[in-house]
Amino acid sequence: MKRSLALASSVAGAAVVALDGTVLTVAQPTLRHDLDASFSQVQWTSTGYLVAVASLLVFAGRLGDRYGHRRAFAVGMLGFGAASAGIALAPDIGWVIGLRVLQGVFGALSQPATLGMLRVAYPPERLRRPIAVRTAAIGLAAAAGPVIGGALATSYGWRAVFLVNIVPALVFGVLALASPGGSGERVRSGPAGRPALDVTGALLLAVALAGLVHTLASPLASPGTSGPGTVVTVLVALTAGAAGVAFVRHERRTPAPLLPPDVIGSPTVGAALALLVTASATLNGALFACVHLLQDDLGLTPLRTALLSLPLAVLLVAAAPASAVLLRRAGARATLAAATAVLTAGLLVLAGASGAAAFCAGFALLGAGFGTVMVAGTHVVVRRAPVESAGVAGGLQQTAMNIGPALGVAAAALLMDLGGSRLPLAVLAAAAAAAIRVCRRLPGRAPDTPRPRPAPPETVSPRAGRRDTEHTGHGVERGSSAPSLGDDEC
Numbered sequence: 306m307k308r309s310l311a312l313a314s315s316v317a318g319a320a321v322v323a324l325d326g327t328v329l330t331v332a333q334p335t336l337r338h339d340l341d342a343s344f345s346q347v348q349w350t351s352t353g354y355l356v357a358v359a360s361l362l363v364f365a366g367r368l369g370d371r372y373g374h375r376r377a378f379a380v381g382m383l384g385f386g387a388a389s390a391g392i393a394l395a396p397d398i399g400w401v402i403g404l405r406v407l408q409g410v411f412g413a414l415s416q417p418a419t420l421g422m423l424r425v426a427y428p429p430e431r432l433r434r435p436i437a438v439r440t441a442a443i444g445l446a447a448a449a450g451p452v453i454g455g456a457l458a459t460s461y462g463w464r465a466v467f468l469v470n471i472v473p474a475l476v477f478g479v480l481a482l483a484s485p486g487g488s489g490e491r492v493r494s495g496p497a498g499r500p501a502l503d504v505t506g507a508l509l510l511a512v513a514l515a516g517l518v519h520t521l522a523s524p525l526a527s528p529g530t531s532g533p534g535t536v537v538t539v540l541v542a543l544t545a546g547a548a549g550v551a552f553v554r555h556e557r558r559t560p561a562p563l564l565p566p567d568v569i570g571s572p573t574v575g576a577a578l579a580l581l582v583t584a585s586a587t588l589n590g591a592l593f594a595c596v597h598l599l600q601d602d603l604g605l606t607p608l609r610t611a612l613l614s615l616p617l618a619v620l621l622v623a624a625a626p627a628s629a630v631l632l633r634r635a636g637a638r639a640t641l642a643a644a645t646a647v648l649t650a651g652l653l654v655l656a657g658a659s660g661a662a663a664f665c666a667g668f669a670l671l672g673a674g675f676g677t678v679m680v681a682g683t684h685v686v687v688r689r690a691p692v693e694s695a696g697v698a699g700g701l702q703q704t705a706m707n708i709g710p711a712l713g714v715a716a717a718a719l720l721m722d723l724g725g726s727r728l729p730l731a732v733l734a735a736a737a738a739a740a741i742r743v744c745r746r747l748p749g750r751a752p753d754t755p756r757p758r759p760a761p762p763e764t765v766s767p768r769a770g771r772r773d774t775e776h777t778g779h780g781v782e783r784g785s786s787a788p789s790l791g792d793d794e795c
Contacts, residue, residue, distance in 0.1 A: 310484055311426035312435050314378060315419040317477045319439050320446040321385070321470045322412050327450025332458040332466045339463060342398040349402050352522045357409025358416075359707040360515035364507035366417030366700025367563060371502060374421035374696060379481035381415025384408075386474030393467040413703075420687050420699030429688045433629040433680075436687065440680045441625035448618030451611070501561035509552035510563060514704065516545025521711035565694050568701070576746035577685035578705045580641055583740040584648060584678040585709025587733040588671060590717035591652055594733075598726035599664070613664045617672035624676030632681055636750030640681045645741045648674030652734035656727050679706075685747065 329351070337347045369377035388408035395401045423435050457465040520542040556562040568574060592614070599605045599613065631640040651670030658664045683702055690698030717729040 307484070308426045310480065311422040312438065314477050314481055315423050315435065316439050316442045317473055318378060318382060318415050318419040320442040321382070321473055321477075322416060323443045323446040324450050324453070325389070325408075325412075325470055327447050328454035328457075328466050328469060331451050331455045332463040335458045336398075336401070336463040340398045340401070346398045346402065348522075350398075350405050352519065353402050353406040354409040354412070355522060355707060355711065356515045356518050357406045358413045359518045359704060359711075360511040361410060361413035362417055362703045362707070363510060363563060363697060363700035365414045366421065366696030366698070366703075367502060367507070368414070369418045369421045369696035369699075370693060374418040374425060375481050375484065377696070378415050378418035378422060379478045381411045381413075381418065382474045382478030382481065384411030385415060386471045386478065389467045389470050389474065393464045416703045417696045417699035420683070420702060421695040424687050424690065424695035424698070425692060432688050433632050433684055434626075436684050437625040437629040437680050440628075440676065440683070441622050443679075444618060444621040444625065444676060448622070503556075503559060503561055503563035506552060506555050506559065506563035509548050509555060512548035513545050513552055514708070516541045516548065518708065518711050520545060521708075521715040564697060564701075565691075568690050568694050568698055571689055572746045573748060574686055574689050574698070574701075576743045577637075577641075577682045577689075578701060579743050580645065580678055580740055581682040581686075581702065581705040582709040582712070583737060583743075584645070584675050584682070585706050586713030586716070587648060587652060587737045588675045588713065589710035590713030590729055590733050591655060591671060593714045593717045594721060594726050594729040595655060595664075595668075597721065602726055613661060614668050616665050616669035620669045620672035621676035624673045625680050628677045628680035631677065632684060634750070636748060637681055637685050638744050638747040638749045641678060641685075641747060642741055642744040644674050644677035644681060645737055645744065646674075648678065649734050649737040649741075650674075652730050652737060656730035656734060 333347050333350070336342070336350070337344070365377065365381075385408055388404050388411060392401055392404045392408070395404060419439065420436075423432060423439070427435055453469065454466050457469070520538055523538045523541075556564060595614070596610060599610045600607065605613070628640065628644075631643075635643075647670055651667050651672075651674055654663060654667035654670060658667050686698050686702045687695065713733070717733070720729040720732055
């Protein structure tokens, strides 16, 4: 696949899923009334999707490593579009929930491939810009989702919300299938020529992640009370824990683990994933708390709340291209440490804000910090992973970005029950500040290597007149030589 098509497909695939995640939010009340559904059933239109996505991302990434990221992306996009069309025609809430789960399965198949295609198409030193473009597209789609969803639901009903993604999903799915696969489309490895599939590990990880997301997304009963919902949640949590332990034991013993040691065993990748989870958890937990703070405590309307939070979306999008420059000039360690500090500052400002200017400033800092962490953290995870494990790396990054929001909202809801709407913001700020220490595991900026300057023509001797380009290859590494100094710069 050509680089231009790989970038366009990656951006479109990520934007379609991001738009779908936010466009439905404002249409849920209309859906509930139209289908005569309960609040619990409507919640499962989102929870079922999240559980399906989170449980399958890593295995879907491995499928892309084995059969090709282009094919995985194409099947995921075509299935996502078909499921969206089915939801628009669904006769009742049961069909909506079932098709949303199916939509999550196809979304999980396509998302790791959006990063895997970039890792295969671009050399490591040129990954910053495409990842920044992809992140900016996600920010734009997420910001536009509520506006588009509100307009469509008001004018045409909730079914129109699911029609938005059909055309782009089908178009890019067909383009990916029709495009010729390059030599780097699938990296061959192992005795069979393809990465092995650890089905047992995939099943155990799916159960563990699905149970974790379900537990975080399911509110527990109030302290001192019990009920069927609480019992089910506890049982699911225990099952998830047992599956997680079994998964770790299985991965240590199997000769072909689902999570290759060169990916999961890297301290750099682990630190980047931890920062992505923390950043996404603090952002979503803060938004959850701020909505209740602004509307319930301060009496603002939903429109006024949306306007105050607008700087978050603007700075998130603006931070994406700036992050690519910071990564090149300062390296991953300094960039992510500074971004996490900005994220912490935004949470502290919001925790003490009382006027419109303070809230706008807090949201702006939150967007700038999160946008930079997302670009820089994703760049570290994807670049540090070997090409043959690019899909697994993309699946891990996407898993972090799915678990983080569920964790943040669950923590914010619990803290709000204990101490009001401002307590979660203070606690989340402390968590973000603590995460700055993790940045020590990240690589710093590599020292610049001065380029040799040829002597003036009149002073060049026959021996010294040789062209340096014979050795440097114009700055492009050839063959299986060791990484250059620039490869340490993230």
